[in-house]
Amino acid sequence: MTHKQEPVKGTQGDVTTADNAKSWFYTDVVKDHFFNPRNFMLNDADEAEFDAIGKVGSPACGDELRVWLKVESGTERILDFRWKTFGCGSAIASTSIASVIVTENGGMTLEEARALKPQDIMERLGGLPQRKFHCSVLCDKALRDAINDYYRRIEQFDKIIVEASRIIDPVSKVTDKDIEEAVLEGAHTIELVQQKTKVGIGNPGCLPAVEELIRFYKEKYFG
Amino acid sequence: MKREVYLDHAATTPVHPLVREVMLPYLDEKFGNPSSFHSLGKIVKDDVDTARSHIAQILHVRPDEILFTSGGTESDNLAILGYARKNQEQGKHLITTTFEHHAVLEAMIHLEKKEGFEVTYLSPDREGLISVEQVREALRDDTILVSIMYANNEIGTILPIADIGKMITAWREEHKRPALRFHTDACQTPEYLELDIEKLHVDMLTLNGSKMYGPKGVGLLYLKRGIKLQPLQFGGAQERAIRPGTEHVAGIVGMAKALELAQANREAESARLIPLREKLIEGIRSSIKKTRLNGHTTKRLPNNVNISIMDIEGEAMILYLDAVGVYTSTGSACTSASLDPSHVILALGLPYEVAHGSIRFSLGAETTQEDVEYVLEVLPPLVEKLRALSPVSVDEKYFV
Numbered sequence: 001m002t003h004k005q006e007p008v009k010g011t012q013g014d015v016t017t018a019d020n021a022k023s024w025f026y027t028d029v030v031k032d033h034f035f036n037p038r039n040f041m042l043n044d045a046d047e048a049e050f051d052a053i054g055k056v057g058s059p060a061c062g063d064e065l066r067v068w069l070k071v072e073s074g075t076e077r078i079l080d081f082r083w084k085t086f087g088c089g090s091a092i093a094s095t096s097i098a099s100v101i102v103t104e105n106g107g108m109t110l111e112e113a114r115a116l117k118p119q120d121i122m123e124r125l126g127g128l129p130q131r132k133f134h135c136s137v138l139c140d141k142a143l144r145d146a147i148n149d150y151y152r153r154i155e156q157f158d159k160i161i162v163e164a165s166r167i168i169d170p171v172s173k174v175t176d177k178d179i180e181e182a183v184l185e186g187a188h189t190i191e192l193v194q195q196k197t198k199v200g201i202g203n204p205g206c207l208p209a210v211e212e213l214i215r216f217y218k219e220k221y222f223g
Numbered sequence: 224m225k226r227e228v229y230l231d232h233a234a235t236t237p238v239h240p241l242v243r244e245v246m247l248p249y250l251d252e253k254f255g256n257p258s259s260f261h262s263l264g265k266i267v268k269d270d271v272d273t274a275r276s277h278i279a280q281i282l283h284v285r286p287d288e289i290l291f292t293s294g295g296t297e298s299d300n301l302a303i304l305g306y307a308r309k310n311q312e313q314g315k316h317l318i319t320t321t322f323e324h325h326a327v328l329e330a331m332i333h334l335e336k337k338e339g340f341e342v343t344y345l346s347p348d349r350e351g352l353i354s355v356e357q358v359r360e361a362l363r364d365d366t367i368l369v370s371i372m373y374a375n376n377e378i379g380t381i382l383p384i385a386d387i388g389k390m391i392t393a394w395r396e397e398h399k400r401p402a403l404r405f406h407t408d409a410c411q412t413p414e415y416l417e418l419d420i421e422k423l424h425v426d427m428l429t430l431n432g433s434k435m436y437g438p439k440g441v442g443l444l445y446l447k448r449g450i451k452l453q454p455l456q457f458g459g460a461q462e463r464a465i466r467p468g469t470e471h472v473a474g475i476v477g478m479a480k481a482l483e484l485a486q487a488n489r490e491a492e493s494a495r496l497i498p499l500r501e502k503l504i505e506g507i508r509s510s511i512k513k514t515r516l517n518g519h520t521t522k523r524l525p526n527n528v529n530i531s532i533m534d535i536e537g538e539a540m541i542l543y544l545d546a547v548g549v550y551t552s553t554g555s556a557c558t559s560a561s562l563d564p565s566h567v568i569l570a571l572g573l574p575y576e577v578a579h580g581s582i583r584f585s586l587g588a589e590t591t592q593e594d595v596e597y598v599l600e601v602l603p604p605l606v607e608k609l610r611a612l613s614p615v616s617v618d619e620k621y622f623v
């Protein structure tokens with residue numbers, strides 16, 4: 001199993017490149033979770049019932065995700081993971097499967113959950129089209145946001161982990177790491193980095209900092 | 224069997240059976256190259272000439288004013304890049320709008336960024352219209368080209384091309400600026416609107432075979448006599464060496480037939496589709512809360528319905544509709560390479576939320592009353608399902 005999915009020629013897939021040369025089909029797992037999403041928050045959340053909440057994105061950048069956690073005190077296992085997502089097919093499917101991953105088999109501990117990577121989520125989905133990597137798999141970020149919220153609420157401040165990477169755009173929560181990865185994947189202009197990460201689309205104020213970083217990583221890796 | 228309702232005619236149309244029929248000989252015994260001297264070539268050359276004359280007759284122009292190309296994108300590129308490059312000693316200022324098709328917009332951006340031109344981008348109003356006055360105010364002594372679409376491909380608004388054309392003609396004479404020319408992309412219009420060039424007052428006009436029940440891979444550029452273009456490709460004398468390359472004969476003959484059929488039926492087809500369009504708009508707006516019709520209510524193509532459904536994202540909606548056999552498209556672009564939301568909806572001065580939730584239903588020749596009823600039956604529950612998943616609730620003040 002891999003988190004990358006191979007494209008087919010032509011436009012018959014669900015997601016197509018601009019030149020219409022290649023396209024990808026969503027896998028059956030993606031479709032299943034998209035059409036039958038699991039564990040979503042059905043009604044307005046009764047915030048008092050939950051031990052932590054997390055949020056990432058904004059409708060302006062095309063995806064917004066909120067998660068609510070119930071955590072067993074002591075063991076710190078995730079008993080319940082509810083979510084709401086505004087986004088495309090893969091955004092909905094990836095959040096749905098993440099909710100299954102963190103709650104199955106008695107639930108992940110917060111420490112295990114914190115280590116969950118987008119690649120793990122995409123692997124369980126049977127792969128996602130390359131160009132959906134950065135934009136639609138946000139649930140790991142929302143989850144870490146919620147985990148910090150949990151420790152904040154129980155006043156264990158030493159367990160709050162501020163990401164080693166620096167958040168460049170507070171709206172999309174794109175980090176300097178995301179930009180580094182985008183540059184490594186060949187996005188060498190602000191437009192291309194935006195296509196991959198959505199940085200600054202809802203928050204243009206951060207774009208000068210982004211340009212600075214692109215230049216930095218370009219020089220670092222490509223001289 | 225699942226019902227299938229194709230409502231994406233603005234993207235492309237099926238080939239009309241009569242069009243297909245006239246094309247078939249060129250995929251069979253009439254395979255000759257029009258440039259060959261022998262009789263097999265001559266027969267085909269005559270057919271290309273006949274198609275050209277036929278199209279010229281429909282557009283009320285001369286046959287030598289029709290250039291065949293590979294489609295709408297090439298025609299737009301050839302008109303804009305070709306004209307600007309050839310005539311830049313006369314001035315380096317161009318005018319277009321912010322909600323053109325990318326074939327126009329990207330060509331303009333290229334000239335601006337790489338070739339030292341200055342471009343004025345006119346913004347449509349919130350209804351998706353551009354006024355004659357706006358264009359007049361943007362004209363300068365060094366303006367050489369204005370390119371404004373006849374009807375918008377996403378929101379279907381019809382722009383006052385004839386009035387803009389008349390104003391430009393008058394301005395050209397008054398200011399003695401013969402180099403000032405007017406191009407329009409008319410790809411969305413042949414089935415519904417007037418294409419008599421004499422009435423439109425344009426110098427160049429783009430059409431595309433695949434959006435008028437003709438074949439894909441063929442288009443044309445109407446180029447008024449006397450206008451010089453710099454070619455984009457080199458290698459032969461075809462199309463007066465402005466667009467060299469062996470002719471797409473089957474496509475050209477098919478497009479001529481398609482244009483004939485489209486223009487002959489345009490009034491009857493418009494009269495048939497407008498009530499269906501209104502039924503679909505009314506039905507969606509009365510059964511689903513928090514929606515917005517994008518584009519002017521009446522100055523729009525008879526087949527275009529563009530609606531933003533708040534709090535859900537377009538791609539998710541398209542996939543849910545696809546699962547019940549309804550084929551539509553979105554400007555919200557997650558299905559295409561650009562992740563940016565529709566530049567057209569944003570150009571209207573509307574927020575990202577409205578752009579992300581926009582869906583375009585484009586009706587066509589085979590669309591029936593039953594099709595519209597089917598959409599109205601399946602759509603509301605799907606919207607409800609997606610809204611239940613969504614954490615977003617856009618306030619009314621942002622989209623009304």
